[in-house]
Amino acid sequence: MSVPVLRVEGLSVEFPASGGRGLFKPKTTFKALSEISLSLVAGEALGLIGESGSGKTTLGKAIVGLVPTSQGRIEVAGTELDVQKDADRSALACQVQMVFQDPFSSLHPRKTVGNTLSEPFRIQKTVESSAQPGKVAALLQRVGLDPAHAARYPQHFSGGQRQRIAIARAIANQPSVLVADEPVSALDVSVQAQILNLLDELKAQENMAMLFISHDLSVVRHLCQRIAVMYLGRIVEIGPAKAMAASPVHPYTAALMSAVPRVKARNKAMSKPIVLKGDVPSHAAIPSGCPFHTRCWLYAKKGQPERCRSEVPDLVGVGADRQSACFFPQEADPSAAGA
Ligand SMILES: Nc1ncnc2c1ncn2[C@@H]1O[C@H](COP(=O)(O)OP(=O)(O)OP(=O)(O)O)[C@@H](O)[C@H]1O
Ligand SMILES: [Mg+2]
Structure with missing residues (x-):
């Protein structure tokens, strides 16, 4: 079996418990994730399912370094990355990206699409400024949008188009892992399949691994080779999608x-x-x-x-x-x- 592009081992996340912040109350926490371990190989999609509050988004965010972990390790292509360290955080941002549920809040309303899409190049210093407009145009084409739209603002786009822009931003620096957190649940049913097909195509073309978070088990079974089931911050079953559905x-x-x-x-x-x-x-x-x-x-x-x-x-x-x-x-x- 190939070396995993992402390996998560014993990852835990704790959040402050409500009611624990008063002057005389002890500061308590609750475990939103308990010792999660999983790995992904290039080109595979792992579906993450479980009822609301089971910790799916928290796991996605912990993997991209958006929530602090209290325990465990994250390895990308065999190297441990510690999000507390600047250099590691930058490496993680290049290699692991996330697409969120709501494209209406995930794009900056006062930045043009071109500005939003060139940001990963500027922040990670991966593309010189003179080459950025060409790269932005190519990115827009990859996600099925008109390159001339780089000058427009997010409000000029539909939900489906905005999600295409968010996906373009996520793949700008060719990450090896993409976390997609319910990427179509905020969209019109009529465009959901197009966005799912786009993610599936990009995954294959880029040989990316994808952690696909969804409530829709039919979609997960269609897109993902393996499934992980979460309950109260733990993985309770993980395995091949077909076998898990059958037995x-x-x-x-x-x-x-x-x-x-x-x-x-x-x-x-x-x-x-x-x-x-x-x-x-x-x-x-x-x-x-x-x-x-x-x-x-x-x-x-x-x-x-x-x-x-x-x-x-x-x-x-x-x-x-x-x-x-x-x-x-x-x-x-x-x-x-x-x-
Ligand atoms: N920043 C935070 N601070 C405190 N508690 C949080 C925070 N983020 C999430 N939680 C809590 O952690 C638990 C897991 O939440 P999470 O959003 O990861 O669940 P989820 O599986 O993504 O649910 P959904 O299917 O509704 O999106 C929930 O109890 C939630 O209220
Ligand atoms: Mg969620």
Whole structure:
């Protein structure tokens, strides 16, 4: 297997807990990410899924150095980069870029598109100023926009066009990793497929690795070779997309997959959606033992084993290329368990 372009090991992020900032109150924090480890090889897309608040955006931001980490390491092409160091931060900005959900707030309203797109060249000193207009024109063409539009301001563009500009800015210095955080969820349905196709094409042309964050499992299955499932700041299952849809080894993955129409149609055992009880617990009150046990259908089915309440399951290998954090990995597949 090739050397990963991105390797994240034991990455944790802590945020201040609300209510902990008063004069006499102790300053407390909560773990938004707990010891995340994953790697990406060139040209592959890893889909990151999980309910709202599970930590997907925080992981993306931690990888590009936008939120401080409390633990762990980030390696790009085999070299550890420490975002606290200026030189490393600059190397990280060249090699790892992020596209955000909302292209209306991610572009500076008073900068022309040309100015926005030449910024990566100026900041990273990768292209001389005389060559920048030509490079900007080429970038606009790459993302399907008219090079003559470099003189315009963001307000003259539609949402889809703005996202194309944001993508152009992200790929300006040919990063090896692109984090795309729900890149189409703020756009009109009619343009979503075009932007997804553009990302897929650019990934292939540039041989970039992509971390693709989305709520839309059908899109993730279409675009990504592997999937990582997050729950309360942890990865609970990671593996090949097809295998995870066909036979999930974590009960949370099974529940998410059972809600996808196409997966249901192919897998008889998933024809009934698995409905999870209650809401995701707050980060301030993460359940003891397996964080998922309070909502787990398998825990209920197995007679509420003590182990699930008292021990945190590690993410461990389950067959080739597949890891799961469940004590009963062979039984989470509804087709095996007959759920
Ligand atoms: N800057 C911050 N300060 C404090 N808490 C934060 C901050 N950013 C995120 N959080 C909290 O961290 C947790 C994870 O948030 P995050 O935005 O990463 O989730 P997400 O999986 O991207 O959710 P969504 O699907 O809604 O985008 C949430 O509880 C959120 O409220
Ligand atoms: Mg998010």
